[in-house]
Amino acid sequence: MSSLANNIMSLHVPLPTLTWLLACIPIACAIYFTRGRTSSLPVPPGPPPRGLLGNLHDIPSVDEAETYAKWGQKYGPVVHYRVLNRHVVVLNTIEAAVDLLDRRSSIYSDRPRLPMLVELMGWYWNMGLQPYGETWRSSRRIMHNLLNVRVIEKYQDLQTRTNAAFLRALLDAPSNFWAHIRRGQAAMIMALAYGIPVAPQGDDPWVTLAEESVESIAKAGLPGTYMVDWIPLLRYIPDWFPGATFKRNAREWRKLSVRMVTAPFARVQSEMREGVAPPSIAADLLQNGLQGTPVPVQLARDAAGVFYVAGVDTTASALSSFFFAMTIFPEQQKKAQEELDRVIGFGARLPEFSDRGSLPYVDALLLEVLRMFPVAPLNLPRRVMEEDEYNGMRIPKGATVLTNIWAILRDERDYPNPETFHPERFLKDGELNKEVRDPRTVHFGIGRRACSGVHFADASMWIAIATVLACFNIAPVKNERGEDLIPQANMRSGLVTCPAKFNCTITPRSDAAKDLVFAASEQA
Numbered sequence: 001m002s003s004l005a006n007n008i009m010s011l012h013v014p015l016p017t018l019t020w021l022l023a024c025i026p027i028a029c030a031i032y033f034t035r036g037r038t039s040s041l042p043v044p045p046g047p048p049p050r051g052l053l054g055n056l057h058d059i060p061s062v063d064e065a066e067t068y069a070k071w072g073q074k075y076g077p078v079v080h081y082r083v084l085n086r087h088v089v090v091l092n093t094i095e096a097a098v099d100l101l102d103r104r105s106s107i108y109s110d111r112p113r114l115p116m117l118v119e120l121m122g123w124y125w126n127m128g129l130q131p132y133g134e135t136w137r138s139s140r141r142i143m144h145n146l147l148n149v150r151v152i153e154k155y156q157d158l159q160t161r162t163n164a165a166f167l168r169a170l171l172d173a174p175s176n177f178w179a180h181i182r183r184g185q186a187a188m189i190m191a192l193a194y195g196i197p198v199a200p201q202g203d204d205p206w207v208t209l210a211e212e213s214v215e216s217i218a219k220a221g222l223p224g225t226y227m228v229d230w231i232p233l234l235r236y237i238p239d240w241f242p243g244a245t246f247k248r249n250a251r252e253w254r255k256l257s258v259r260m261v262t263a264p265f266a267r268v269q270s271e272m273r274e275g276v277a278p279p280s281i282a283a284d285l286l287q288n289g290l291q292g293t294p295v296p297v298q299l300a301r302d303a304a305g306v307f308y309v310a311g312v313d314t315t316a317s318a319l320s321s322f323f324f325a326m327t328i329f330p331e332q333q334k335k336a337q338e339e340l341d342r343v344i345g346f347g348a349r350l351p352e353f354s355d356r357g358s359l360p361y362v363d364a365l366l367l368e369v370l371r372m373f374p375v376a377p378l379n380l381p382r383r384v385m386e387e388d389e390y391n392g393m394r395i396p397k398g399a400t401v402l403t404n405i406w407a408i409l410r411d412e413r414d415y416p417n418p419e420t421f422h423p424e425r426f427l428k429d430g431e432l433n434k435e436v437r438d439p440r441t442v443h444f445g446i447g448r449r450a451c452s453g454v455h456f457a458d459a460s461m462w463i464a465i466a467t468v469l470a471c472f473n474i475a476p477v478k479n480e481r482g483e484d485l486i487p488q489a490n491m492r493s494g495l496v497t498c499p500a501k502f503n504c505t506i507t508p509r510s511d512a513a514k515d516l517v518f519a520a521s522e523q524a
Contacts (some may be wrong), residue, residue: 003017022398036050039387041394044080044089046071054082061491064222065377065406068092072407078393083230087399089384092407094414094442100390101382101403109448111385112400115228115235116220120250122257123217125302126309128380128449142303143452145290146281152455155192156353161524162188163463164350164371167471168521171514174472174506177323185316188460193276193307194264195271206264213260214313216253218494223400224380261305281307307453314375317498321373322366322465327473327504328486329421333474336365336423337509340470347512349467350520353459360432362466364423366458369465371439372421375404375496379445408442448509471513477503 047058058081058243059207060067062095072092079090091097101108110132117123124130127139145151166184170177186207187198198204216298220226226246228234239247264282272286272465295303326333339361344351356363381400388395395401410418414437415425424435440458444451476484487502508514 004345008304010281024040038422039389039394041389041392043087043090043239043396044078044393045075046080047075047246047360049082052084054084059083059224064238064493065404066377068402068404069407069410072404076391080393080399086230087396087401088224088402089395090402090404092404093411094408094437096390096447097403097408099352100388100395100401101383101449102232102443104388105447107385107388108401110385112223112381112383112398113232114223115232115366116226116231116246116250117217117223118255119232119235121216121220121245125257125261125305127302127306128310128507131383132184132385132448138299139306140452142285142290142299143306146303148451148458149322149455153458156459158191159188159460159463160352162191163460163467164517166464167467167517170468170472170506171508171517175503177504178501180321181319181323182211182312182316183207184254185312185319185460189307189311191280193281193304193311194268195280196264196267206304209256209260209263210308210312213256214309214496216256218492218493219249220253222378222493222495260308261301264308265301265304280304309403310451310453311457311460313496315460317375318370318457318461318496319374319464322369322461322468323474323504324487324489324499325369325373325421326469327476327502328489331476332365332368332423333419333469336362336469341464347510347516351463351470353463353465356462359466360427360430361423362469363432363462364426366462366465367426367439368421368423370443371415372409372418373491373499374405374409374439374443375498377404377491377497379403380449380495382449384444388419403446405442409439444488471509471517472506473509475505475507477505 042243045394047055049055050057063079068079068090069092071090077091077093077096079092081088081090091100110455113119113127114123114129118129118410119289124249125475127136157186162422165187166180169183173180183198183204186204190196190198190206196206198206223229229245235247237244237247239251241247262431268277268280268282269286272283282300282304285295285303286297287293339359340351343355343358351359351362359441379402381402384397384399387397409415426433428435440454444457485503487499487504487514490500491497492500
């Protein structure tokens, strides 16, 4: 969440516009200060507000989750700040997150109004951004029935086949691993959601559309990046108005979000009319509904679109973090490969889903990647629907609630030496230690708004990690003197984050490994 003061400067707001904006501030704050309160309790502690603007100048522009964690160390596990008349509450511990988001989920499952992302950029169809209500509950039922733990095994064959194509791409052009990661996930999701094949090499329009759409979210930043998120009335100013760059950007980005949800779905509908539609989630929902009950066309369209946008970027971001971790932590890579060689056999065959129970270190390595590099460090914001009291503090009605996933997964009470990449923390006596908090229970959200695709994403990540480690060595690139060039852990800001692009070398572990990749890709 970037500083609003910096944001105003970045928009080059001229004096008349700035005057107009400043005129709104006392009006908004007057409304805030004249509101009746049902409790005399104080709001949670936090940085002291500065007059009517509140904490306008305190909001971090980079390393947001880390900054909020530092606030938590100073002010306590629940931190509050205010911008104009808008309250924001940050939860920095698992106890606070579970107490509020899970145990009081009936009032903590809403989303705040998101003018930039939803109203201007057109992400209204995305279930993850929708307010709590009947539309969201209907979408949630669809996603749960399609992705619950009992049904995801039927997707394993598709995951195995698309992963084989990913391995082949790594073998043929290892320096392009960044693009292969995203293409591999796009291929999997496009086949599952729409039955649309993705070109194995070169540009593919569906991959390009997914990347540009998701990149628009990254450019828009976290909710609160733009002034319109704090003063929704700004959405009504004309596009030509001085300082309305955000509206012009949103207009272009909206084209991507709308096309992303409509174009592939329209292709499925056309193929169904012609009787040539391959199996897919979209086709199944249109033809068979859900458990025998018809599904409205718009809900079917939006559900498939959520697969498309959520499945590609989040899993791809996690796999990018895996490659980064293996580049800078060679000892842990070697331990995982030793386990694979012992269980599977060096170059004997590729790991399969049925091997997972026999590969606890590989599982632990995946957990440590998710712990140390959470894909959504602050998750998506919630909105408390009623005024609430917690540990002697008042949570104002309508407050935006941020869950600091990054801080929770670095809590020394659960994870000693949290800045150390240490998969062994999840192991005991050669098995996964059930006494250590599973990062997935936090990484994918807490309470009713937790990610429905956790099991599918987990399986996709595991098969990719296990097969890559079995077949390839990942190492830093070297300079002209033969010295390793260790990449820095610079994380991209935004709703979904991952390491900034870096270089590494990816080489087959043996000729037998190359043969396995060739054979698997040919069969796929």
